[in-house]
Amino acid sequence: MQDLGISILFKGINFQRLLGGLWVTLRIALITIGLSAAFGLLFGLLMLSKNKIAKGFCRVWLEIVRFMPQLVLLYLVYFGFARIFSLDLSGETSAIAMFTFWGTAEMGDLIRGALTSIPRHQRESAAALGLTPAQIYLHVLIPQTVRRLLPQAINLSTRIIKTTALVKMINVTEVLKVGQQIIGQFYRQPDAAFWVYFTVFLLYFIVCWPISVLAGRLEKRWA
Amino acid sequence: MDWSFIGEHVPDYLGGAAVTLRFGLYGVACSLLLGLVCCLLRYFRVPVLRRIAGGYIELARNTPLLVQLFFLYAGLPRVGVRLSAEACAVIGLTFLGGAYMAEAFRSGLEAVDKSQREAGECIGLTRAQNIRYVLLPQALATAAPALFANVIFLIKETSMFSVLAMMDLMNVADTLRTSGGRTVEVLFMLIVAYLIILLPVSLIATWVERRLRYAGFGDQHTV
Amino acid sequence: MDTILRVRDIKKSFDGTGVLSGVSLDIREGEVVVIIGPSGCGKSTLLRCINGLEQIDSGEIWLRDELISGRKKDMHLIRQRIGMVFQSYDLFPHMNVMDNLLLGPVKALKKPKEEVEAEAVAMLRRVGLEGRGQALPRTLSGGQKQRVALVRAMLMHPELLLLDEITAALDPEMVSEVLNVVIDLAGDGMTMAIVTHEMRFAEAVADRVLFLEQGSVVEQGTPEQFFHDPQTDRAKQFLQSFTYTSKRERS
Numbered sequence: 001m002q003d004l005g006i007s008i009l010f011k012g013i014n015f016q017r018l019l020g021g022l023w024v025t026l027r028i029a030l031i032t033i034g035l036s037a038a039f040g041l042l043f044g045l046l047m048l049s050k051n052k053i054a055k056g057f058c059r060v061w062l063e064i065v066r067f068m069p070q071l072v073l074l075y076l077v078y079f080g081f082a083r084i085f086s087l088d089l090s091g092e093t094s095a096i097a098m099f100t101f102w103g104t105a106e107m108g109d110l111i112r113g114a115l116t117s118i119p120r121h122q123r124e125s126a127a128a129l130g131l132t133p134a135q136i137y138l139h140v141l142i143p144q145t146v147r148r149l150l151p152q153a154i155n156l157s158t159r160i161i162k163t164t165a166l167v168k169m170i171n172v173t174e175v176l177k178v179g180q181q182i183i184g185q186f187y188r189q190p191d192a193a194f195w196v197y198f199t200v201f202l203l204y205f206i207v208c209w210p211i212s213v214l215a216g217r218l219e220k221r222w223a
Numbered sequence: 224m225d226w227s228f229i230g231e232h233v234p235d236y237l238g239g240a241a242v243t244l245r246f247g248l249y250g251v252a253c254s255l256l257l258g259l260v261c262c263l264l265r266y267f268r269v270p271v272l273r274r275i276a277g278g279y280i281e282l283a284r285n286t287p288l289l290v291q292l293f294f295l296y297a298g299l300p301r302v303g304v305r306l307s308a309e310a311c312a313v314i315g316l317t318f319l320g321g322a323y324m325a326e327a328f329r330s331g332l333e334a335v336d337k338s339q340r341e342a343g344e345c346i347g348l349t350r351a352q353n354i355r356y357v358l359l360p361q362a363l364a365t366a367a368p369a370l371f372a373n374v375i376f377l378i379k380e381t382s383m384f385s386v387l388a389m390m391d392l393m394n395v396a397d398t399l400r401t402s403g404g405r406t407v408e409v410l411f412m413l414i415v416a417y418l419i420i421l422l423p424v425s426l427i428a429t430w431v432e433r434r435l436r437y438a439g440f441g442d443q444h445t446v
Numbered sequence: 447m448d449t450i451l452r453v454r455d456i457k458k459s460f461d462g463t464g465v466l467s468g469v470s471l472d473i474r475e476g477e478v479v480v481i482i483g484p485s486g487c488g489k490s491t492l493l494r495c496i497n498g499l500e501q502i503d504s505g506e507i508w509l510r511d512e513l514i515s516g517r518k519k520d521m522h523l524i525r526q527r528i529g530m531v532f533q534s535y536d537l538f539p540h541m542n543v544m545d546n547l548l549l550g551p552v553k554a555l556k557k558p559k560e561e562v563e564a565e566a567v568a569m570l571r572r573v574g575l576e577g578r579g580q581a582l583p584r585t586l587s588g589g590q591k592q593r594v595a596l597v598r599a600m601l602m603h604p605e606l607l608l609l610d611e612i613t614a615a616l617d618p619e620m621v622s623e624v625l626n627v628v629i630d631l632a633g634d635g636m637t638m639a640i641v642t643h644e645m646r647f648a649e650a651v652a653d654r655v656l657f658l659e660q661g662s663v664v665e666q667g668t669p670e671q672f673f674h675d676p677q678t679d680r681a682k683q684f685l686q687s688f689t690y691t692s693k694r695e696r697s
Contacts, residue, residue, distance in 0.1 A: 066375070067421050068414065069382035071393060075400075076410055083406040158285065165287035169386075176290060183297075190301050197298035201290050208285035341499055342536035346550030346602055347526030356549055360540045 006195045008186045018196075021178030022203050028095050028174075029161040035096070036103025036160070037153070043108025048115060058108065065105040070163055074098050078170045091172035099160060106156055114149035151219035158208045158215070165204070175200055228408050232399060236416050239395035244420060246309065246391070247378040250316030254377060255370075257317055258324025263354065265325075266332050276325070283322035289383050291315050296387050308387040320377045327373055331366025332358060364435045371428035375421055392416050448475045448510070450606055450637050451496065456505030456515070458488075458495055465491045467661040468505070473606065476635040480648040480669075483658035484684060489641045492658070493608045496639070497530050509605070526554055529599030533611040535591040537583040543570070543594050544579035550602050562601060569597045573627050589620030596627055600636075607631070609640045613647075625651075645688055649673050657681050 009015050047058045065073075078094040081087045089097070118141055126140040168176040179196040186192040261276040283291075295311040306314065335358055343353035363370075385394035396413040400406055453471040457464070465488045473479050481489045494500045496507060498514065498521045507515035514524045537546050544566060551562040570576055573593040583591055592612055599607060609628065613621045625647045632638065632651050642648055648655060648669065655672040657665040657680070665678045676682045 067379075067425070068417060069379040069393070071382040071385075072410075072413055072417060075396075076414075079400065079406050080410045162285070162287040165289040168289070176293065192301070194294075194298040194301040197290065197294040201286050201294050204286045204290055205282060209281060212281070212285055336534075336536070338532060338534055338536045339538065342532065342538070344499065344522065345497060345525055345528075345530040346598065347522050347554040348550065349522045349554070352553050356553060357538055361538075364540070 008182065008189055008192050009195060009199060011186075014182050017178050017182065018175055018199065018203065021173065021175035022207070024092075024172065025164045025167070025174040026161070026207065028092060028099065028167060028172075029157075029164045031096050032099040032103050032160050032164075033157050035100040036107045036156075039100065039104040040107025040111055043104050044111030044115065047108060047112045058105075062105045062109055065102050070098070070102060071166055071169060073102065074166055074170055077101075091167060091170045094170060095164070095167040095172060099163065102163075103156070103160055106159075107153065110149060110152045110156065114145045114152070117148055118144050147218075147222040151215045151222070154211060154215035154218070158211045161208055161211075162204065175203060224411065225405060225408050228403075228405055229412060232412065235395050235399065236392065236412055239390055239392040240416050240420060242384070242389060242391040243378070243381050243393075246312045246316070246384065246389070247381045249313045250320055250381070251374050251377050253313060253317040254320025254324045254373070257321030258326075258328055261321060261325040262328035262332065265329065267350070280322040280325055283318050284326070288315060288319045288380050289386065291318055292383055292386055308384075308389050311387050312381075312384045312389060315383075316377055316380065319380065320373065323373045323376065324370065327366045327369035328362065330369060331362035331364075334365040335361045367435055368428070368432050371424070371431070375424055375428075378421060378424065379417075449473070450475050450477075450510060451639075452506075452508040453492075453496065454506040454508070456492075456495060456502045456507065458491055458500060458502050465661050466495065466502075469658070469661070469663055471656065471663070473637060473639060476637055477653045478632045478636075478638045478640065478651055479654050479656055480640045480642060480652035481656045481658055482642065482645070482648060482684075483664075487658045488661040489658050490610050493530070493610050493639060493641055496606075497525060497528055497608060522554065526550075526602060527605045528608060529602055529604035529606070530608040530610065531592070531595045531599050531612050533614040535583075535588070535595045535615075537591055537594055537598070539583050541583075542579065543575075543581050543583070543586075546583070546594060547579075547598050547601055550598065555602065566597065566601060569600060570594075572630075573597055574623070587620060588616045589623045592616065592620075592624045593627055596624070596631075600631070605637065607636055607638045609638060609642070611641050611643065613642065613644060645673070645685070657684070659684075 009018070043058060043061075046054045049055065068076075074095065077098040078089065078091065081089065081094075122140055122144065123136060126136045131139065164174065165176060167174050171177075173181075179200050183193045183196050261280060264276045265273045267273075292311060292315045295306060295315055296308065299306065339357055339361065340353060343357040348356065381391055382393040384391045385397060388394070390398075392413060396409050400409045403409070449472050451471070451473040453469060455468045455470050456466055457468055458466040469488070469492060471479070471492075481492065483489050491500060495502050495515075498517070502515050505515065506513060509524060509527065512524075514521075517524065537543075538549070541549070544563070547566040547569075548559060548562055551557045552559050567576075567579065570578060573596065575590060575593055575597075578586070578590070578594075583594070586594065596612075612628075613624055616624065621644065625644065628638070628640070628647075629651050640648070640651065650669075652669045654666060655669050656663055657672065657676075657678075659680055665672065665676065665681045667677070671677075672681065673685065676685060
């Protein structure tokens with residue numbers, strides 16, 4: 001009698017291998033999120049600066065990111081740069097570079113939006129109470145900016161995590177690729193593919209869903 | 224840049240663009256429909272169905288399209304569900320897009336004052352009439368930017384169809400790249416092709432949003 | 447005369463807090479009942495329950511000889527017979543005045559458009575808004591919006607009209623232009639239940655005054671009796687809160 005396909009997940013170290021692949025995905029995502037947050041702050045402040053060139057530069061950057069499928073950008077970095085600049089980047093480095101390029105612009109735009117969203121009379125009524133500029137920032141403006149920004153930034157993080165699935169396309173051995181290797185080994189088991197892909201689907205959900213829920217809660221509480 | 228190579232392969236890209244656009248638009252249309260249905264099920268608190276809609280939205284928003292497509296295309300046939308690549312493309316994109324569209328519609332409906340719904344009820348409109356004449360027109364005006372952003376997002380996501388062995392823009396480019404080695408030209412054309420497709424969508428979005436803003440509904444909230 | 451509305455001992459609470467604790471009320475054809483009371487006494491909730499916008503916890507509401515409380519399926523048919531105007535006007539902002547007026551009669555009542563349109567033009571003239579059919583709601587003043595809202599309700603030819611603090615959001619100088627329309631309608635024999643804070647208006651328009659406090663009817667009577675010789679201490683206190691003592695008198 002043949003085993004059910006689901007059992008192959010628990011044969012040997014298959015499940016650990018999948019988790020290992022997931023960690024590759026998450027590592028790329030976490031580094032990207034960290035870098036995007038740091039560069040994004042600069043990006044957001046640049047967008048609000050009075051310098052027209054800096055603003056235009058950011059605008060173009062943001063439009064590129066908005067218009068180009070991430071897969072195209074990834075190919076551009078991985079295959080294109082290798083050719084144009086004779087730069088041989090590893091898949092993981094290319095992925096982090098490209099996702100950070102994307103994440104910086106998106107995060108910067110969120111920061112810009114949060115900074116400009118606070119109504120002017122908030123500053124004015126704080127000033128009318130006799131607060132110093134520093135106090136106005138500390139007690140009135142920054143708390144409101146953070147409340148607006150944080151849920152959106154967390155949502156962006158789940159988007160970054162989901163997008164890391166793409167690195168499979170440039171031959172990084174992440175969770176999807178590991179899954180396919182397992183399927184390859186167990187080709188005699190006809191429904192192995194079903195269970196492996198289903199598991200990968202669930203793994204992504206298990207990672208992203210709690211983060212989305214957190215963002216939703218924060219948004220509701222701070223709305 | 225080898226312009227003769229580019230000229231020679233324009234027809235390939237046209238074919239790829241046709242696939243991208245065709246299935247992208249099918250997906251967008253189905254997503255709008257599914258999103259609207261899910262949103263209304265939740266807005267009117269239809270028992271059971273609203274829970275199913277809510278669960279589906281969470282699943283679709285927290286998993287990558289790439290994984291969804293692999294599951295549909297390579298996983299399901301192993302348990303007897305065989306779908307063509309085209310069907311997988313439209314189903315996958317709709318599964319993803321429906322959830323995003325539902326969220327866009329929801330934010331639009333939530334922005335419509337609750338008293339508008341009551342005012343519609345008070346002149347004896349049925350639920351369907353109330354949606355059609357009172358709630359939806361106002362919700363659409365608010366949701367338009369998010370809906371258009373989703374359209375652009377979904378058309379970009381069609382780049383994943385290449386894993387279904389469909390000859391969309393991405394796959395056309397990838398095939399040319401691996402066979403000819405003219406990476407720079409191939410990627411250049413790919414970028415131009417996506418720009419030509421997405422720029423008009425973006426311009427239409429800007430135009431519609433501006434018109435809606437001018438037709439702004441004004442001071443409803445004087446209370 | 448026929449009784450149009452019978453409210454029998456209705457109770458309603460929100461999250462365990464009682465808002466209506468056993469209210470009964472009959473309204474006869476052509477009668478104008480004004481409901482007054484301190485804020486939070488449940489007067490708006492009473493109107494909203496009559497129209498089915500809130501579900502009652504117990505009791506019965508009858509429209510002529512039909513039980514209308516507790517229905518869900520065809521509530522829109524009942525609402526076609528009861529008009530309601532809110533404090534926040536709630537014109538549909540994406541439609542011009544005429545489309546606002548036509549929506550109910552044409553879509554809900556399936557009346558021919560031309561017929562309703564002619565009637566709407568006449569009604570607009572009557573409330574002093576002649577020729578404003580093409581205007582968008584946002585271009586109108588609050589008083590104008592509220593008059594349009596009244597016309598919108600009247601074009602449904604309701605058997606009963608509910609007015610929920612319709613002047614509460616208006617600038618003082620616009621209050622009378624709206625209330626004069628209501629007094630005009632009362633003169634035509636329109637049956638109405640009105641919640642208001644305008645005591646002079648209440649006295650002028652009411653056939654009967656209902657004083658509500660903490661979710662129950664404390665006192666009711668003719669306006670002459672209620673405003674000039676209130677029977678209960680509660681009502682006396684409430685009416686006194688509308689008069690001010692000047693600085694000179696105090697010292």
